[in-house]
Amino acid sequence: MNRSTDDKPVTxxxxxDVERMERNIQTLQSRLDRLGVALRPHxxxxxxxxxARRMLGRSNIGITVSTLAExxxxxxxxxxxxxYAVGIAPSKLRAVADLERxxxxxxxxxxxxxxxxxxxxxxxxVGHRYEVLLEIDADRQRxxxxxxxxxxxxxxxxxxxxxxxxxxxxTHMGGAYACTDRACLEQAAExxxxxxxxxxxxxxxAGFCCDIVSVGSTPTARFATDLSGVTEVRAxxxxxxxxxxxxxxxxxxxxxxxxxIGEIIGYREHAGEWLIDAGWMAxxxxxxxxxxxxxxxxGRVISDTGSPDxxxxxxxxxQEHGVIARRDGERLGAEAFEIGQRVSILPNHACxxxxxxxxxxxxxxxxxxxxxxxxxxxx
Amino acid sequence: MNRSTDDKPVTxxxxxDVERMERNIQTLQSRLDRLGVALRPHxxxxxxxxxARRMLGRSNIGITVSTLAExxxxxxxxxxxxxYAVGIAPSKLRAVADLERxxxxxxxxxxxxxxxxxxxxxxxxVGHRYEVLLEIDADRQRxxxxxxxxxxxxxxxxxxxxxxxxxxxxTHMGGAYACTDRACLEQAAExxxxxxxxxxxxxxxAGFCCDIVSVGSTPTARFATDLSGVTEVRAxxxxxxxxxxxxxxxxxxxxxxxxxIGEIIGYREHAGEWLIDAGWMAxxxxxxxxxxxxxxxxGRVISDTGSPDxxxxxxxxxQEHGVIARRDGERLGAEAFEIGQRVSILPNHACxxxxxxxxxxxxxxxxxxxxxxxxxxxx
Numbered sequence: 029m030n031r032s033t034d035d036k037p038v039t040x041x042x043x044x045d046v047e048r049m050e051r052n053i054q055t056l057q058s059r060l061d062r063l064g065v066a067l068r069p070h071x072x073x074x075x076x077x078x079x080a081r082r083m084l085g086r087s088n089i090g091i092t093v094s095t096l097a098e099x100x101x102x103x104x105x106x107x108x109x110x111x112y113a114v115g116i117a118p119s120k121l122r123a124v125a126d127l128e129r130x131x132x133x134x135x136x137x138x139x140x141x142x143x144x145x146x147x148x149x150x151x152x153x154v155g156h157r158y159e160v161l162l163e164i165d166a167d168r169q170r171x172x173x174x175x176x177x178x179x180x181x182x183x184x185x186x187x188x189x190x191x192x193x194x195x196x197x198x199t200h201m202g203g204a205y206a207c208t209d210r211a212c213l214e215q216a217a218e219x220x221x222x223x224x225x226x227x228x229x230x231x232x233x234a235g236f237c238c239d240i241v242s243v244g245s246t247p248t249a250r251f252a253t254d255l256s257g258v259t260e261v262r263a264x265x266x267x268x269x270x271x272x273x274x275x276x277x278x279x280x281x282x283x284x285x286x287x288x289i290g291e292i293i294g295y296r297e298h299a300g301e302w303l304i305d306a307g308w309m310a311x312x313x314x315x316x317x318x319x320x321x322x323x324x325x326x327g328r329v330i331s332d333t334g335s336p337d338x339x340x341x342x343x344x345x346x347q348e349h350g351v352i353a354r355r356d357g358e359r360l361g362a363e364a365f366e367i368g369q370r371v372s373i374l375p376n377h378a379c380x381x382x383x384x385x386x387x388x389x390x391x392x393x394x395x396x397x398x399x400x401x402x403x404x405x406x407x
Numbered sequence: 408m409n410r411s412t413d414d415k416p417v418t419x420x421x422x423x424d425v426e427r428m429e430r431n432i433q434t435l436q437s438r439l440d441r442l443g444v445a446l447r448p449h450x451x452x453x454x455x456x457x458x459a460r461r462m463l464g465r466s467n468i469g470i471t472v473s474t475l476a477e478x479x480x481x482x483x484x485x486x487x488x489x490x491y492a493v494g495i496a497p498s499k500l501r502a503v504a505d506l507e508r509x510x511x512x513x514x515x516x517x518x519x520x521x522x523x524x525x526x527x528x529x530x531x532x533v534g535h536r537y538e539v540l541l542e543i544d545a546d547r548q549r550x551x552x553x554x555x556x557x558x559x560x561x562x563x564x565x566x567x568x569x570x571x572x573x574x575x576x577x578t579h580m581g582g583a584y585a586c587t588d589r590a591c592l593e594q595a596a597e598x599x600x601x602x603x604x605x606x607x608x609x610x611x612x613a614g615f616c617c618d619i620v621s622v623g624s625t626p627t628a629r630f631a632t633d634l635s636g637v638t639e640v641r642a643x644x645x646x647x648x649x650x651x652x653x654x655x656x657x658x659x660x661x662x663x664x665x666x667x668i669g670e671i672i673g674y675r676e677h678a679g680e681w682l683i684d685a686g687w688m689a690x691x692x693x694x695x696x697x698x699x700x701x702x703x704x705x706g707r708v709i710s711d712t713g714s715p716d717x718x719x720x721x722x723x724x725x726q727e728h729g730v731i732a733r734r735d736g737e738r739l740g741a742e743a744f745e746i747g748q749r750v751s752i753l754p755n756h757a758c759x760x761x762x763x764x765x766x767x768x769x770x771x772x773x774x775x776x777x778x779x780x781x782x783x784x785x786x
C-alpha cells in the first residue's frame with residue numbers, strides 16, 4: 029500500500045465508510061429479524077475478514093463463499109460453517125474434503141445427476157462424506173433443477189446411495205436484478221421462496237432430509253415480505269450497496285459505503301470534460317447501470333462541494349484514465365474542478381469495483397480499528 | 408496459488424502460451440526494425456518482469472508504465488528507464504522524485520499549463536528536476552494538447568522556468584480501436600505520427616529540446632507504414648493479443664497467447680447452454696467486442712476437440728459463473744460438453760482479463776523457466 033509523501037493516500041484507492049456499512053448491515057438484519065430468518069452473509073462482495081465478522085450478526089450461522097480460496101481464508105479466521113454457492117467443479121472435490129479435514133463444514137452445491145454421480149464416485153474414492161445442497165432454479169436465469177424436475181430426486185438418490193448427505197436446497201433469483209418496480213421485486217422474492225420450499229417438500233416427500241432451505245440475493249432479501257419455510261437468507265452486496273442497487277430501489281445513493289477516490293489530472297476543454305486518474309482498473313469495467321433508467325457510465329462522481337445540481341459520471345474509461353462528464357451531455361466548464369482536486373466515484377457494482385483493489389481505506393467517524401482492511405483474492 | 412489434489416491447477420486460471428507470446432513479440436519487433444524505430448514496451452498489459460524482459464528486445468531503451476507501483480516494481484528489477492504515460496496527478500510528484508532518487512529515470516507526462524505550474528512549484532519545493540513529456544492529442548479521444556495549441560508552448564515555458572526539463576512529446580491514438588478496416592488503421596497511425604512530429608517541431612521552433620517523440624498503441628504500431636520523425640513506439644497488448652485485436656485485423660485468433668481455463672459445472676437443458684466456473688471475476692467485465700462486427704460476449708470458448716464449426720462464446724457472466732452458448736443463438740446439445748471438462752476462453756481485452764489474475768501458468772513447449780509467472784498490481 030503506497031502513500032504519497034504528504035501522507036495523502038495514493039490515488040486511485042478504495043474508501044470504505046464504516047458507519048454507512050454498519051447501517052446497511054443493521055437495516056438488513058432488522059428486516060430478517062422481523063421475518064424470523066437467519067442471515068448467512070455472502071463474503072464474495074467484501075472478501076475481508078473485518079467486514080465479514082461485522083456481517084455475521086447475532087444468529088452467526090456461518091457464511092456463503094464463492095471460491096475455495098475464500099473457504100480456506102475464512103476457515104483460517106475460524107469461520108467454519110460455510111456454503112460454497114457455485115456448482116461444484118468435479119476437480120475441486122478433493123480440495124473440499126481437505127478443507128473439511130482442516131475443520132471446515134463446507135457444503136457444496138450441484139444441479140445435475142451427472143455431477144451427483146461424480147460426487148458419489150469421489151466420495152467413495154477418497155472416503156469422504158460430502159454434504160450437498162441441491163440448487164433450485166427459480167427463474168431460469170442461471171443454474172438449478174426446476175423444483176418439479178424428477179432429476180432432482182434422481183440426483184438425491186445418487187448422492188445418498190454414494191454415501192453423501194443431502195443438506196438441503198438453495199436458490200438464487202438472479203432475475204430480480206432486471207426488475208424496474210417494487211411489485212416485480214416482491215414477486216421475485218416470493219418466486220425464490222416458493223421454488224425453494226416446493227423443492228424441499230418434494231425431497232422430503234421422497235424421504236430425504238432437507239434441513240437447509242437457503243434463498244437469497246440483496247434485492248430479494250430487501251423486498252421479501254414472507255419467508256415461510258425458508259431457514260436462511262444469503263446476501264452480500266447489502267454491506268456496501270451500489271448504484272445498481274440504488275437504481276432498483278434497494279437503497280439510497282447515500283447508503284453506498286464504498287467509493288473510489290481519484291485525482292483530477294486534466295481538462296478536455298473542447299469537450300467540456302475532465303480527466304481523472306481512475307480508469308477501469310480502479311472502477312472495474314462493470315457497466316451494470318447501462319440497462320437501468322439512469323446510466324452512470326463507469327460510476328457516479330460526487331464532488332466535495334456537496335450534492336451537484338446535475339449528475340456527474342465517468343462517461344468512459346481506459347485502463348488508468350477516466351473521463352468525467354455531465355450525465356445530461358452538457359459541457360462542464362473550466363471552473364468545475366481543479367487539477368489535483370480529489371473526487372469520489374460511487375461504483376455501479378460493489379463486488380466488481382472492490383475486486384480491483386487490495387483493500388479498504390477506512391473513512392468516517394467509527395474507524396477505530398486502524399485505517400486499512402485487506403481483501404483476499406484468487407481461486 | 409492453489410492446486411487441486413490430482414495436480415491439475417484449480418480453475419479458473421490464466422494460461423500463457425509462451426511460444427505464441429514470443430512470436431507476437433518478434434512480429435512487432437521485426438516490423439519496427441524495418442521502420443527503424445525502437446520499441447518501448449508498455450508493461451501495463453503483462454505487469455510481469457518475466458514477460459517484460461522478453462518484450463524489451465535488442466534496442467532495450469526502457470519501458471512504459473501506467474502506475475507508480477509498476478515504476479517501483481520494475482525499478483526493483485533493474486529496469487530504470489521509464490515513461491509514466493498517464494497525466495501526472497500533482498500529489499504523486501513527491502513519489503516520482505523518490506523513485507528517481509532510488510535510481511529510476513522516470514519521465515512524467517502532462518497536458519495542461521496548470522499542471523505544468525504545479526510541477527514547477529513542486530520541483531522548487533522538493534529540489535528535484537522533473538523530466539517532462541508533453542502529451543499531444545491526435546484524435547480528441549482522451550488527453551493531450553492539440554499540436555498547434557499555444558498552451559503547449561506556454562506549458563513548456565512554465566516548466567523550463569521552473570527548472571524542469573522538456574524530454575519530448577508523447578501521443579496515443581486511442582481512436583484506432585474504433586476502426587473497421589485497414590485504411591482507417593493506416594490513417595490512424597499516420598495521424599498519430601504527424602501530430603507528434605508537428606508538436607515536436609513547434610517546440611523546437613520555440614527553442615525547446617524535444618529528444619523523445621513517442622507514439623503508440625498496438626493497432627497503430629502494427630499498421631504504421633512510415634514513422635519518420637518518431638523516436639520510439641509504445642505498445643503492450645501485442646504481447647498477448649486478444650479478441651478485440653483480432654477483430655481489428657491486428658492479429659489472428661490463434662495468435663492470442665492467454666486464455667482463461669475453466670471447468671464445465673452444469674447444463675442448462677431448457678436453454679441449450681452450458682455453465683462454467685469462470686465468470687467476470689476470471690474473465691473481467693470487459694465487453695470490448697460488443698462494438699465490433701463479431702461480439703464474443705465475455706470471451707470466445709475454444710473446446711479441446713479443435714476448431715468448432717460454429718463460434719462458442721461466454722454469453723453472460725456473473726461473479727463466478729459463465730454461460731456458454733453458440734454465438735448464432737442456436738442450442739448446444741447435451742453432447743457438446745461433459746461435466747468436469749476443461750475449456751479455454753480467449754479474452755476480449757488482454758489487459759483487463761490478465762488483471763483479474765495473480766499470475767500466468769505457462770503452457771507450451773518452451774516453458775523452461777518454471778511454470779508460474781507472478782503479476783504485480785495496485786497503485
